[in-house]
Amino acid sequence: MQRADYIICGDYVLTMNDRMDSIKDGAIAVKGAEIIDVDIYENISKKYSSENIVGGKGRAVLPGLINTHTHAAMVYFRGLADDMPLNDWLKNYIWPAENEWLSNEFVFDASQLACLEMLKAGVTTFNDMYFFCDSVANAAEKIGMRAVIGAGIVDFPTKTGNSADDYINNAERFIEKWKKGVRDELITPCIAPHSTYTCSSETLKKSKKIAERLDVLLHIHLSETEWEVSEVLSRYGKRPIEYLHSIGFLDERVVAAHCVWVEDREIEMLANHKVGVSHCIESNLKLASGFAPVGAMLKSGVRVTFGTDGAASNNDLNILGEMSTAAKVHKAVLKDSVALDARTIITMATRWGAEVLGLGKSVGSIEKGKLADIITINLKVPHLAPIYDVYSHIVYAVMASDIETVMVNGRLLINNRMLITADENSILQKAFEWGRKISLWSNGVKG
Ligand SMILES: [Zn+2]
Incomplete structure (x- = not known):
């Protein structure tokens, strides 16, 4: 068994590679910043072990x-x-x-x-x-x-x-x-x-x-x-x-x-x-x-x-x-x-x-050797049921609030819809503080 930092899995892994491969019950092994393998979950779980399993049943996985x-x-x-x-x-x-x-x-x-x-x-x-x-x-x-x-x-x-x-x-x-x-x-x-x-x-x-x-x-x-x-x-x-x-x-x-x-x-x-x-x-x-x-x-x-x-x-x-x-x-x-x-x-x-953006060799698709910029979508919500074509769902029915996890460069930034690399509340509080000052200025200018 090889060690992976993360295994990301879902009902659908849309690789967005140039063959448009999508993997049913697929998984991705991530080590450091890189994707080291992409395959069906059964094969990935036989080859790699990891304490960090992301996604799972009822999820779609695609490039950021x-x-x-x-x-x-x-x-x-x-x-x-x-x-x-x-x-x-x-x-x-x-x-x-x-x-x-x-x-x-x-x-x-x-x-x-x-x-x-x-x-x-x-x-x-x-x-x-x-x-x-x-x-x-x-x-x-x-x-x-x-x-x-x-x-x-x-x-x-x-x-x-x-x-x-x-x-x-x-x-x-x-x-x-x-x-x-x-x-x-x-x-x-x-x-x-x-x-x-x-x-x-x-x-x-x-x-x-x-x-x-x-x-x-x-x-x-x-x-x-x-x-x-x-x-x-x-x-x-x-x-x-x-x-x-x-x-x-x-x-x-x-x-x-x-x-x-x-x-x-x-x-x-x-x-x-x-x-x-x-x-x-x-x-x-x-x-x-x-x-x-x-x-x-x-x-x-x-x-x-x-x-x-x-x-x-x-x-x-x-x-x-x-x-x-x-x-x-x-x-x-x-x-x-x-x-x-x-x-x-x-x-x-x-x-x-x-x-x-000149980053085509590094990101934009889920392929072995590319950097791990990967998102998972929770498909178990009323507005995404049932599922006939997951691509169609992503364009016509998925909402931003369905994005569950977000990884950039092999680092998990959003887990369970919450930012884990900075304090969300203080970012929001600062926005409202600046907003109050700008609003006072704006009313003065207009008024
Ligand atoms: Zn512009």
């Missing part, structure tokens, strides 16, 4: 979900300003609030809340774009969550810089500090020029050069609104994706959030340059940005994945919600009930998410 676009710390602005146009929301509410409140302490506390929320909804990796990014990294690392963290870059002054060069220098420093080149590292730094309308061509080109030199991802908002398209057209005579193509920005390092207003020839550009797309459907619906052509992008071979965007425009960080909404909305938009089937949706939220 991946949130490919968010601004974690914005959870503290959740519900602060709703039901308004994006530009008004951003310029008159969100940017002033950020200017007033952002600090290392704020971003650390808020990011801990975001990590707690995401983990409890089965998200094991998130791709962040924000300021005070050392604090985002510290928060994720402390809780034990995997994160790609992008140092935000804009051309205008904020609390963390006066000019593009300030942000660019900070991004270089951040990447050099956090890039450790170890396979099971939780934090992967990257560079995040905010958008084509908040960064000049020069800023975008500099960001791209740094990404190439330091071998990191480029995370950007792209073609989110009709306004953005007309703004970029009037500045450069090109639509946003054509414009980025013309300055040599597009390649497989790029994770482009939104891609709502995209024409066919731009879809070809995204596909040819292997750009990863983060589809943020609930944010797009709430801010009335429009419907991204996800069906057409998938058809052209674009890797489309799911992002929640920040909680101020969603208003949660629940990838299961994005999956369910996208599966339904695109069927209606395309007038095709076969489009975005459950298996495709789960692939987008797991394996493709990992690939787009």
Whole structure:
């Protein structure tokens, strides 16, 4: 008998590997950070012994979900300003609030809340774009969550810089500090020029050069609104994706959030340059940005994945919600009930998410040799009975509250729906304390 640190088992183990193998009455042996075996429970239990058995009867086991676009710390602005146009929301509410409140302490506390929320909804990796990014990294690392963290870059002054060069220098420093080149590292730094309308061509080109030199991802908002398209057209005579193509920005390092207003020839550009797309459907619906052509992008071979965007425009960080909404909305938009089937949706939220973030060799599927980022779902609840197709249940019926255990890097973070690496109550209490202060300020500003 070999020793395993954990044996994780369930009625269904959905590996999400490229053969889409699913194992009935399956089990996974985990040692250290790695998956050392995946098989039917009978075989695993003969080969391995462990004091830690996770899951069991009435459970589904799958790779952790991946949130490919968010601004974690914005959870503290959740519900602060709703039901308004994006530009008004951003310029008159969100940017002033950020200017007033952002600090290392704020971003650390808020990011801990975001990590707690995401983990409890089965998200094991998130791709962040924000300021005070050392604090985002510290928060994720402390809780034990995997994160790609992008140092935000804009051309205008904020609390963390006066000019593009300030942000660019900070991004270089951040990447050099956090890039450790170890396979099971939780934090992967990257560079995040905010958008084509908040960064000049020069800023975008500099960001791209740094990404190439330091071998990191480029995370950007792209073609989110009709306004953005007309703004970029009037500045450069090109639509946003054509414009980025013309300055040599597009390649497989790029994770482009939104891609709502995209024409066919731009879809070809995204596909040819292997750009990863983060589809943020609930944010797009709430801010009335429009419907991204996800069906057409998938058809052209674009890797489309799911992002929640920040909680101020969603208003949660629940990838299961994005999956369910996208599966339904695109069927209606395309007038095709076969489009975005459950298996495709789960692939987008797991394996493709990992690939787009450059983590495809490490996570995104349950396979021997990969890192153990694994979640279990309790299937013994009224809204999941009976079960004919577990993939379909995950997309159309599972709720975040059904996520029972969450493991990242071979470490159990959520057990029986409770965080075990930090104190949930104190994270919540801090959120309410910050909320009270922000609310007083907000009422003063408006009033
Ligand atoms: Zn965003």
